[in-house]
Amino acid sequence: MGGEVTYKFLGAETGGNKYEISLTIYEDCITGNPAAIEADNPGFIEVFTGAGFTTFFDTIQVTAPSVSVPANYNTSCLSDPPQLCLLKKTFVFDFILPPSATGYLISYQRCCRNSTVVNINSPGNTGSTYYCVIPPSPITNNSAVFKYYPPQIICLNNPLTYDNSATDADGDSLSYEFCNALTVGNNDKGPSYPDPPPYDSVSWVTPTFFYTHPMTGYPPIQIDPVTGIITGTPNRVGRYLVTVCCNEWRDGILINTIKREFQFVVTPCTRSDVACIPQYSTDINTYTVNCHNFTANFINCSTGGNTYHWDFGVPGVYNDTSDAFQPTFVYPDTGTFIVKLVVNPGSSCADSIERYVKIYPVFKAAFADSGTQCPGAPINFQDLSSTTIKPIVYWKWYFGDGDSSILENPAHAYLYGGSYNTVLIAENVKDCIDTAIQPVIIDNFKPFAGNDTIIVKGEKILFNATGGIDYTWTPATNLSDTNTYDPLGFYPDTGTFVYNVYVVSPYGCAGYDTIKVTVVNQAEFFVPTAFTPNGDGRNDMFRPIAVGYRDLNYFRVYNRFGQQVFFSNSIETGWDGTYENKKADIGAYFWEISFTDRYGTQGFLKGDVTLIR
Numbered sequence: 001m002g003g004e005v006t007y008k009f010l011g012a013e014t015g016g017n018k019y020e021i022s023l024t025i026y027e028d029c030i031t032g033n034p035a036a037i038e039a040d041n042p043g044f045i046e047v048f049t050g051a052g053f054t055t056f057f058d059t060i061q062v063t064a065p066s067v068s069v070p071a072n073y074n075t076s077c078l079s080d081p082p083q084l085c086l087l088k089k090t091f092v093f094d095f096i097l098p099p100s101a102t103g104y105l106i107s108y109q110r111c112c113r114n115s116t117v118v119n120i121n122s123p124g125n126t127g128s129t130y131y132c133v134i135p136p137s138p139i140t141n142n143s144a145v146f147k148y149y150p151p152q153i154i155c156l157n158n159p160l161t162y163d164n165s166a167t168d169a170d171g172d173s174l175s176y177e178f179c180n181a182l183t184v185g186n187n188d189k190g191p192s193y194p195d196p197p198p199y200d201s202v203s204w205v206t207p208t209f210f211y212t213h214p215m216t217g218y219p220p221i222q223i224d225p226v227t228g229i230i231t232g233t234p235n236r237v238g239r240y241l242v243t244v245c246c247n248e249w250r251d252g253i254l255i256n257t258i259k260r261e262f263q264f265v266v267t268p269c270t271r272s273d274v275a276c277i278p279q280y281s282t283d284i285n286t287y288t289v290n291c292h293n294f295t296a297n298f299i300n301c302s303t304g305g306n307t308y309h310w311d312f313g314v315p316g317v318y319n320d321t322s323d324a325f326q327p328t329f330v331y332p333d334t335g336t337f338i339v340k341l342v343v344n345p346g347s348s349c350a351d352s353i354e355r356y357v358k359i360y361p362v363f364k365a366a367f368a369d370s371g372t373q374c375p376g377a378p379i380n381f382q383d384l385s386s387t388t389i390k391p392i393v394y395w396k397w398y399f400g401d402g403d404s405s406i407l408e409n410p411a412h413a414y415l416y417g418g419s420y421n422t423v424l425i426a427e428n429v430k431d432c433i434d435t436a437i438q439p440v441i442i443d444n445f446k447p448f449a450g451n452d453t454i455i456v457k458g459e460k461i462l463f464n465a466t467g468g469i470d471y472t473w474t475p476a477t478n479l480s481d482t483n484t485y486d487p488l489g490f491y492p493d494t495g496t497f498v499y500n501v502y503v504v505s506p507y508g509c510a511g512y513d514t515i516k517v518t519v520v521n522q523a524e525f526f527v528p529t530a531f532t533p534n535g536d537g538r539n540d541m542f543r544p545i546a547v548g549y550r551d552l553n554y555f556r557v558y559n560r561f562g563q564q565v566f567f568s569n570s571i572e573t574g575w576d577g578t579y580e581n582k583k584a585d586i587g588a589y590f591w592e593i594s595f596t597d598r599y600g601t602q603g604f605l606k607g608d609v610t611l612i613r
Helices: 034-038
Strands: 002-013 016-028 043-049 054-060 086-097 104-110 128-134 160-163 173-178 229-232 238-250 253-267 286-290 295-297 308-311 328-330 335-343 351-359 367-370 378-383 392-398 411-413 418-428 433-442 453-456 460-462 470-474 488-490 495-504 510-520 524-526 545-547 549-558 564-568 587-597 602-611
Touching (some): 002 104, 016 043, 016 128, 043 086, 054 086, 286 295, 367 433, 378 392, 378 418
Parallel strands (some): 453 510
Antiparallel strands (some): 002 253, 016 086, 043 054, 043 104, 295 328, 378 411, 418 433, 470 495, 524 545, 587 602
16 A cells, blocks of 8 residues: 655764665555465565666565554544554665765565556556665765654545654755655566666556646645645545655755655545634645735634634744634734644544644735827836735736736737726735736727818818827818818819828827818719628628719619619618618619709719629
C-alpha cells in the first residue's frame, strides 16, 4: 500500500560516513496477497552513485516484527465501520559510504500494487520504486522523517484533515507537495535488486487524476506547502495512490527530497460526529480571507454535535474561545490565525477540524483613466488601489470590449464609441482580492456632412452637418458661412460642387466628411431600371429620385397581372421587393408617378423596372 526510505547520519568512520538506512513498507493484510506479503522479507536494496552505477547491494531482513498500524479514528464512532488491517514492515541497515561529489541514491523496488487503485492505469501490473538521496560531500545530512502514520480509511463526503508533516534533525526548512509515484522498468519484477535510475512515473488516469490532484473532492484535496497538512472533502469512493514529497532546504538551497507513497481508501462510512468549518477561500484550507475589517463570522457545518468549542487561534491569548454554535470574533490585529472547532468535546467520539483565518484589512481596488475619449485614441489606466499590507502583486483588467491586460497601468484604445464597463481585479501579497468597476465613455464620433444631393440651378440648399460642436467648411464657394453646421448654399449655374467639413466633438475628437452637390438645368425624375432586394445593403430599394419638384402625389408599382404591389406618396419611401409580406417574383414590373412641379403644374410619368435577386 506504500512505502518510504529515510536515513540518519551516524558520523564519520574509516572509509567514509556511516548512515543508518530505514526502509518502511505498508501492506494490506485484508485484500493483499499473502504470498506476496511473505515475499516482502527479505528486501533487496541497492546504493547508486550520482553517475548511476551500483556501489553496494544487499539483501536485508525485517529488523522487527510487523506492526499493526492503528486506525486513524475510533471505529466505535462509525455506524458502519469497515474492516481494517494494515501492517508496517521496517528494515534498518547501516552503510559506510565513501565521500562522493555526486551523492548517493538508495533504491528499493517491488511489484505490484492493489488492482483496485482507481487513479492510475493497470495498477495490478504497475510496480513501485521507493528511494532516498544522500547529498554530495561535504554536506552531511539527516533526512526528514514523517511524523504520523498515513490514514487507513477516509469517510466519503467528510472533511479530511491529515497531518503529513515531518521533522528534521538538522533543523532544515521543510516544504511539501504532491509528487509523482514511480514504477519499475519490468512490471513483473519479483523480489530482486532494483534497476538503476532514472525511473519512470506511473500512468495516471487523466484528465480526472494526476499526481497534483490524485483525488477528487469539494473543497478539493490539497496539501499545505508549509505545514504538510492535507485537507479537502473527498466526494468519490475508491482507492487512490497519493505521493507526498518533503523537500529539505538549507540556506535557501534544496539539498534533499524524501517521498512517502500511500493509498488513501475513501469509503461510504458514516461518522456519528463530524466537525466541519467550510472553506470559502481558494487558499489552501482557509475559511476566509478578510481584507475589509477584523471581524470573522464563523459558519458551523458540523453534524452529530450537541456541544461545540471554538479556539480562534490568537497567540498568547487564552480567552479567545467560544462555545456558541456559530460565533463572531473580532481579531486584535492583522495576521493568519488557525481556528479550531471541536464537536462534542470530552466525548469518546469527539471530532475536530482546523482552518486558517486570514485577517488583512484594508484592501480596496480603484483606478482612474485619462486621455482623449475618441475611437482609436489610447486611454491610459492608472491603478489607484490601496492596501495596508504591501505590495499589490496582481492586476487583471477587462476593458469591456473583449480585450484584457495584466499590466499595472495599461493603455487601451477603443475602436468604437459607447459606454464600456471597465473592470480591475487586484490582489495583494496576502491574497486579498478586490474588484473595481466603472464606465469609460468613448465619444460615438461620426462626422457627417449630409447626404449627396441634386438640385436645379437657381435654387438654394440648407446644409445640416452633425457630429460635433465646431464646423469648418472648405471650399467657401457658394456658401453663406464656413463656420457653422448649417450654411446656406446658392447655385446660379450648373455644375458639381464637393465640400469637406472638419468637425470637432465636445470630447475633442476631430475628423472630416464630404458632401457632393450636383446642380442640373431643369427639374427631373431619376428612376432606376433594375434593383436587387437581396439584403446586402446595396440597391435593395426601388425609389425614384426627384429634383426640383414640389410634391409627389403618388408612386405606384404593378406586377404583370395589373395588381398593385406598392403605393406611396412620399419621395423618401421606396419598394422593398415584397408583396403581401412575401418576396415578389423576379421579373419586370411597371410604375407610375404623379407629381406637382414647383410652379403648381400636375404631371405624370410611367415606366418599367426589373427585379433581380
